[in-house]
Amino acid sequence: MKIKKANFKTPNSVPQPACDVRNSSLRVLKFVILLLTTIFFTPKVIHAQGFNLSLSPPLLQATIKPGKAISQVFTIYNNNSNPVKLTARIVPFLPDDLAGNPSLKPQSNPTWLSYFSLANSFIRLNQPFTLEANSSDQLVLSIKIPEDSPYLDHYATLLVSQNLEPQAKTSISGSIGSNILLSIANQAAPDTILNITNLKPVNTATIKIGKTYLLDNLTSVEFQAHLENLGTHLSQIHGLFQIHKGIDVAHIQPLLPMNVLAQSTRQVIASGSGQLKFQPSIGNIGGFNASLNIRSENGSSQDTIKLIFLPIKAGLGLMLGIILLKSILNRSKLPPK
């Protein structure tokens, strides 16, 4: 049983101010010492052995003339409390989907991989190096284009992989990448051919007649569009999505700038929300145009579809209301039994 020491106070005792001040100072001192101890001697969180890497920048787009060379610094960070053994390599990729994700081709070994090397003194491509705990290192990627190199694009990922250590358990390793979009050309923005396809309303009830869509004017409409790059060089596009009636613009949305690689297709997405979306108002009745204008330094494309907004829901509601009203009126006209 724990007994607390009683704190006796004698109301009639003689006050001792100097002593009180000293006591309270001691209390404050004790409190601060306790606080300092808590701050400086709190056990640090120790993480289980894991993988924690960062790589910057996540994208490099370079247009280079044959015979020229550049270098770009990539910084790799080991955010873990253990050193990690890594290997950096260049892996070719092809566009994988409409969202701009790469499909790595590690088995592929094209001759243009020899354009890439690391200018670091101690780190080489395809050779292991150690990155100390909670530290970073710079990978100075050098790209040298031979004089006789054809005017083409090459796409690759700088992949930094953790080396698997032999161990008794099932081992997990991680890799982190940064994409490199390389255009070999004799001009800053080599020509390409862009083509918008599949501009149409989606996830909305529509009636399609030719290139005209009948839509309800109280329901929001989501649109989809794809952009094909039929050329041999990538295009960094931007543009606008508009709903308009003649020169009156009812809706305008900027597009998210994106890289459309040569001979590939990407889904067009809006800046911000990501969706090309129009919420018509009750006054939006009749014919409208949905236009997509895409521009880049080396190409452009434009497409328009016709939309007819009709008060379908409002009309149905009105009809239902009239029917209900009529039936009520008819009932009220019946002679009482």
Add this chain to the structure above:
Amino acid sequence: MYHPKPHQSIKPYQTLLLLASTLLFLTLKVGPILADNLRSGTYRIDMGTINMTGGRKESASYNLTDTVGQTFQGQFDSNGYRIRAGFQYIHSIIRFSFVISDISIELGNLVAQTPSTATNTLTISTGNAYGYTVKAIENYTLRDDTKNIPDTVCDAATTCTILDANVWASNTDYGFGYNMSGDDVDIADFVDSTYFRPFANDEDADSPATVMSSTGIATSSAATVTYKANISATQPAGYYTTAIRYIAIPSF
């Protein structure tokens, strides 16, 4: 006779002030200020080109987003190159990062017809990249020397593949597979915790399979991987292991 006045002693608030100042001094560290220097003990630049960095510059008189090295045609003609690093339209100090919570998986002693599971977590921050994918592949099936535990095909009535998860709930269907749950997981495929896939297998020349993806910016998106192994009574005893690789790549 001299009586010392109480207010001439150290007052509590003075002590507190003094100690608070000490505390502040001790806790505020003055870190080194490093200039952006291209020299280091670990690398050299041996060509007359440049280091490119994208960025945002602001002052009272201007607000400019640029990518150093972004040149006009004339400059391209004279320099012979143009470089854009990073995504110009996304400004973030967060780097593209990939975290795996645990890099060794212990499924314990496998007992016939008693599934064994283990988990770890994958976490992604895209930083100034717009979208990403995380893909997974195993080097080989669970193996002990020449003995293998095959990759799961899920329940006999609901077969799964490396790209298509399905129900694996029966204790009499054997193999090794994984389930995904959490952020940026395809929940139309991994419907619930009973849905599994076998890993893509490097030995079968499979391409790595996507396990997490997003078409936008991700900030600490985390998904849990549940590894599951189930063996038959005829499976030879042994210590079975494999190596699984996760690859995190930003979108372009």
